[in-house]
Amino acid sequence: MRFLVGVDDTDSSRGYCTTYLAYRIASDLDPEVRVCAYPRLVRLNPNIPFKTRGNAAVCLTLEGDNPDTVFQSLSEKVKELSDVSGGANSGMVFLDDPSKAEGFRGLYQDALAAVVSPHRVRKLIEGLGGRTLELGNGMGIVGAAASLGFDCHSDHTYELIGYRRRENWGTKRLIDSSSVKKMDARLFPHAFNSYDYQKRKVLVAPHGPDPVFVGIRGDSPSSVIRGFGMLRYDEPLEGYMVYISNQHTDAHVQRALDWKVYSSGWVDGTVDQVSVGEGGHVYITIIDRGRRRSVAAYEPTGDLRRSAKLLGKGDTVRVSGGVRRATARHPKVLNLEKLEVRCTQGRLETGVYISSPRANRHLTKPLIRYGLEVYGEAKPVDGWCSAMPFL
Secondary structure (H helix, E strand, O other): OEEEEEEEOOOEOOEOOHHHHHHHHHHHOOOOOEEOOOOEEEEOOOOOOOOOOOOEEEEEEEEOOOHHHHHHHHHHHHHHOOOHHHOOOOEEEEEOOHHHHHHHHHHHHHHHHOOOOHHHHHHHHHHOOOEEEEOOOOOOHHHHHHHOOOOOOOOOEEEEEEEEOHHHOOOOOOEOHHHHHHHHHHHOOOEEOOEEOOOOEEOOOOOOOOOEEEEEEEOOHHHHHHHHHHOOEOOOEEEEEEEEEOOOOOHHHOOEOOOOOOOEEEEEEEEEEEEEOHHHOEEEEEEEOOEEEEEEEOHHHOHHHHHHHOOOOOOEEEEEEEEEOOOOOOOOEEEEEEEEEEEOOOOOOOEEEEOOHHHOOOOOOOHHHOOOOOOOOOOOOOOOEOOOOOO
16 A cells, blocks of 8 residues: 655754654664655745745655554654754644545645645645644644645656764764865756855755755756765765755746735736845836836845846836735835846846845756756656665
């Protein structure tokens, strides 16, 4: 029998990581149960204020004989590796019948671009016969359920994540930057967002106290496995696993924006005014079907801010991003993530503009991926998970 399990919100600001939980599930499962497809690393709406660090849920496809036993085993593992005392609000959704994942497709789309009610999610799970585990306030149930609806036949990428041994959590990660640049030179564009040449900064390693040591992103399992093998670092790792993911696909900005607070999407308009404010932030006013809309390109976005600054009155654009709520000092504003110039008055060429790699969100689609989209799930290759050499 095959089962699907979605998990979310097991980490806290002190550490832990939902992908690490997935790795440990794959590592520690009873020999009678196995992971039979690439785990899904599913990023959701990045504008939710109460999201986890990367707003990522994980979905695993498992194979076993007894759903009751598998559910109990998974529940114990989630309890063990969720930092509830540190603020985690973990949720797990278990489906005995993977074909019911189709019923979660709409939820997944909504969770990418809007705020989703946990009440709605619980009713959906109940209607589809899913089992759940909730810890803390259970908010993670939303992402866990949404991860079941990610369709791997839509555009996707892959990421190999290497994990640290417990005794090294919170210490500085030591990766030879020259090996990262060499890897990038050999594998680009099949591995990407690995090094920021403007700031001379390694992008494959996080900086927090979580168990993740390194993450290699690319367009195929073989690319990320090869890239990982090219790195040099001074630390023994616990292991690694390859994920299929909606990262770097712009999945969150596929809808026309409804301008609700915390929503994501796109809007077409004509530039009316461009100004530079304190800190170098660029503020744009566009006319959207007769209504004035505020758009902001903040200084940390680098290339995107510099491009937005060159917009002129009358330029026709599509702007994509997330809506920030109004404050006493500022109106509701769209935080710009992508700028598409359709028609220009001459200062900026037509085309697509995004932020510098260091400022890319997990879902941001790099320019190199335009025309290189990936469809159709790849079969597991040798070495895709260090804890499962038999696959």
